[in-house]
Amino acid sequence: MTRIKREILFWQAQWLFYLVLFWCRTEAQLRYAIPEELKEGSVVGNIAEDIGLGISDISIRKLRIASESGKQYFSLHxxxxxxxxxxxxxxxxxxxxxxxxxxxxxxxxxxxxxxxxVDVDIQDINDNSPHFHSDTNIIEVPESTVTGAKFRLETAEDPDVGLNSLRNYSLSKSEYFVLNVKSSKDGTKVPELVIQKPVDREKQSVHHLILTAIDGGNPVRSGTTHINVRILDSNDNAPAFERDLHEVQVMENTAPGTLVLTVKANDVDDGVNGDIVYSFGAHTPEAVQTLFTINSETGDIILSGILDYETSTSYKFDIRARDKGTLALESHCEIRVEVLDVNDNVPEITIASLPQPVKEDASVGTTVALIALKDWDSGDNGKVQLHMSPDYPFKLKPSFSNHFALVTDGILDREKFPEYRIELKASDSGSPALSSFNTITVKVLDVNDNAPIFSHPLYTVYARENCPPGSLLSSVSASDMDIGENAKISYAIIDSKTHTVSIPSYFYINSENGTIFSMHSFDYEKIKMFQVLVQAKDHGSPSLSSNATVHVFILDQNDNAPAIIYPSAIMGSVSHQRMSRTAKAGHLVTKVTAVDADSGHNAWMFYRLVEATDMSLFSVNLHTGEVRTKRSVSEQDDTSQRLIIEIKDNGEPVQSSTVTVDILLEEGLPEPVSDIQQKNTNYGKNNKITFYLILALASVSVLSLMTFFVLVVKCARQGRGGTMCCIRRSDSDGYKNPNRNLQIQLNTDGPIKYVEVLGGDVLSQSQSFGSCLSPLSEFSDFTLVKPSSTIDFKEINVLDASLPDTAWTFESQQVSNFLFFD
Structure with a gap:
């Protein structure tokens, strides 16, 4: 044990030397060298320091190691x-x-x-001594063996490599035998016992020798075996192989039972001394005897097991040929079987790191996953290529031997492809080629790259006037192709003005669902349409938005009663009119004119005589409001006639107004134009007085026309070609309201000439005055009538009086005055 500890300390010191000498780092690859048998906890190297990683970054950046061998011999601090x-x-x-x-x-x-x-090179230490399979080997040597004959001895084995492996043999001293060590083709040392002096069984039948195997380590290790040499009586000739070495190549997929080769030995002796029996050498490994069998009579070596190139690439063993003599002689030949690789291993695809989710705006070249390939075959059979479909926005970037990085190679769009299932194919270069498949799933993370989109760019909404505040008007909706917060939408009304009115003060929108409510009651007569600009904005960073326009049209309600503009009672509630008692049936007495601030059907007006002093004398036209006589005036008719006329609109509910007209029947008033013309026709030739009167009236009329000729020319240039000119004074308040679509008709029937106004608004209390001249007047005098009501109209353009009544229609802001010719 003390010796072993000294060796471990020695190799630990040697390991430190190797660590400094052999460690290197090149392009993302580290290499360390350590001796074997290091105790647990020994430091190989500092990976974090060698790759430039700070201590604080080890846990933050999640540094870890993985073994490619499948077994964890190392750990990371x-x-x-x-x-x-x-x-x-x-x-x-x-x-x-x-x-x-x-x-x-x-x-x-x-x-x-x-x-x-990281490659960790495991350095060999001399921790194994050479050893023989048998402690004692027996060699039988016929006494007749000649000097120089060689007998092969058992070889020793040393698991160590390099300098620490088996280097030589030595033999204990003997006067009859010496040791010969030969080197085989692969460098293996083979000991042989050589007879240097003839042996004599009668002198010494057994010789005891010690064979020592020595390695090249420091300190040197050795192993021994005892060799007992027995001296036999003569069987003079030993079998001799035709070849001392047989080399053969066998495919690893060769079927069991296949003949590998046949060995042949010859013995010149006769009889049983020349009969040869073949067998494996005495120290043939059990693995060889499992895979191969030999026919003892023919020397046929047959494959009996299944070869695997990945387990062992070659086998080496001895075949012994022994004769059947009493003192049997034998010889050996060496067999080397080289196993040829067959492409029988499918390439393996290993995902070295879990695929990382990638943002859809990731730049080209972003690493997604690391992939490693392995094929247990060799040569071309072990050369592997990795492929993937070019349809994906990714590519494989080679890292180093059989390692690849999956990186982005195009523009990603989560809205089209939120996830990619990338199929990888690994193929080797064998024949036939083998392939394997693996799938990597890469998720694409959303980026706020899509603005909300409204379902319609333009919305049309109809709202009734006078609707209560808070009424639901409409709802807009927008969608966002993104997800999460990037797709969450808020709605808002952009501040703008319509007719100088602030839109947000009239409308409110629910920021979550886009529902639009009114904040005020609407008045169609003031504003008929609102243009609301709605914005949809997502919650991304930075946020994106889009706009849509909502046209809110106000629907008119019948909330205005007809306003009577003629006849107007200046001093009271009754209008006073005069009529000659000589008036005939159909005579135009007056005309009631009213306007309604509403529009459409709500502004259609109907006139009706609801009460009269004599209902048989007067009638009112339902649509024009003309008051005419139904019959001629008789002497029995009252001098004072009172009419009550009702004006109704066509709305729902119906709005109405009434006007009271007092008509005074008088004698001596000028006769109607038609009567005068008739009298002139009937009595012109006989009545000179009448002729002179007509001549005088004509003269006055000509003078009047000449007086206003200049004004007519000016009006014709500025107007639209009308034959009637009005000189007006604008209101002092500068009112500039929009047009009210007033319809103007000039009526010349009967003795009363007047302007009819249909439609319009009662907008101002100020009064205007104007003077007008009609070229069709049959009398030289004209009357300027000042309206008694507070209704004020502007910008009336008078057209040619010769046109029919239906042509007297035009748009204007307000009517400034009324002109009646008497």
Whole structure:
């Protein structure tokens, strides 16, 4: 035990020397050299320091090791990063007689992912002495054997390699025998006993010798065996093999029962002394005798077991040929069977690290996983290639021998492919080639690269006016192709103005579900449409957004009663009109004109005579409001006639207004134009007075036309070609409300000339005055009527009076005045 401890201390010191001498690091690969038999806990090297990793980074970046051999001979100190021996390593058990014994390790850093390879070279120490299989060997030598005859001795075995392996043999001193050591083709030392002096059985029948095997270690180790040489009587000739060495190659997939080779030996003796029996050598390993059998008579060597190149690449054993003489003689030949590799091992794909999830905006070249390949075959059969489909945005990047990194090689899009199942194929170069498959699943992490998208870019909403605040108007919705917080959407109304009105003050949107509510009651007569800009914004970082437009159209309700603009009672609630008693049936007495601030059906108005002093005398047109006589005035009719006229709209519920008109029947008023023209026709030739009156009136009319000619020309240039010009004074308040779609009609029936206004708003209390001249007037005088109500209209354009009533329609903001010709 003391000797063994000294050897261990010696080799520990030698290991430190090797560690400094042989350690190196090249391109993500470390190499250490240690002697075998190191005790548990011995330090191999500091991996963390050698790869440039700080002590604090060991746990943060998750430094770990993995063994490629399947057995954990080493461990990693998690505090300082030292590589420690976790199990005593027996080099002979691990690598046998191989001159190189390297244990590969994988050093993996998880965050971010890095990969290193560590090779630990196990150095041999002289911990094994040469030994023989038998403590005693018996050799029979016929006394007739000539000087120089050789007898092969048992070879010793030493599990150590290199300098520590078997180097020589020595033989105890003898005057009859000397030792001859020959080297075989593979360098093996084979001892032979050589007769240097004829032996005589009668003098000494048994010779006792000691054979010593010596290795080249320091200190030297040795082993011995006793050789008893028995002297036999003559069987003069020993069998002789045709060849001392037989070499044969056998495929590893050769079927049991196949003839491997046949050995042949000859013996010149006659009879039983020349009969030969073949057998394995005395010290043939049991493994050889399990795999091979020999026919004792023919020398046929037959394969009886299954060869495996990966277990052993060659076999070496001896065949003995012995005759059947009384003093049997024998000879030996060496058999070397080389096992040829067959591609019978499928390549193995090992995922060295778990695939890391990768963000969809990861740059090209980002490492996802580490892959290692292994094939137990040799030569071309062990050359492996790794393939994957080019359809994936990934590629395989070679790292070092049979190691690859799976890296990104294109643009990732989680919305299209949230996960990739990448099939790897490993194929060797054998014939036929063998392949294996493995699948790597790579998950793609979401990045906020998609803005919310509205289901419609434009929404149309209809809301009734006067709806209560808080009413549900509509709902918008947007979707986001991202997931998680990147897909969570909030809705908001972007601050803007419509008709100088702040949109957020009129509308509220639920930020979570996009439901839009009203915050105020709407007034169609003020604002008919709102344009609401809604924004959908996700919760990503940075957040993305998109907009949609919501057009809110206000639907009119019948909330305005008709407003009577003519006739207007200036001093009271009753309008007073005058009519000649000579009026005939169908005479236009007056016309009731009203406007309704509503629109559409709600602004359609109907006129009805609800009460009159004499219902048989007057009628009211349902649609125009014209008041005409139903018959001629008689002397029995009251001088004062009162009419109550109701104006209703077409809305729901119906709104109405009434106006009271007092008509005074008088004598001596000018007759209607049609009557005067009739009288002029009937009596023109006979009544000179009438002629002079007509001439005087015509003269006055011409002068009047010339007076206003300049004004007519100016109006014609500025207007739209009308023959009627109005000189107006704008309101002092500068009102600029939008158009109210007023319809203007000029009525010239009967003695009363007036302008009819259909539609519009009662918007101002200020009054305007204007002067108008009609070229169609049959009289030289005209009357300027000032409206008695507070209704104020602007921008009236008067068209050609010769056009029919239906053509007198145009859009205007407000009517500024009314002109009546009497």
């Amino acid at each position: 998690q505090r300082n990063g030292e590589l420690l021996v976790s199990e005593i390593i027996d080099r002979e058990r691990l690598c046998g007689k191989s001159t190189s014994c390297v244990l590969p390790l994988q050093v993996i850093i998880e965050d971010p992912l890095e990969f290193y390879r």
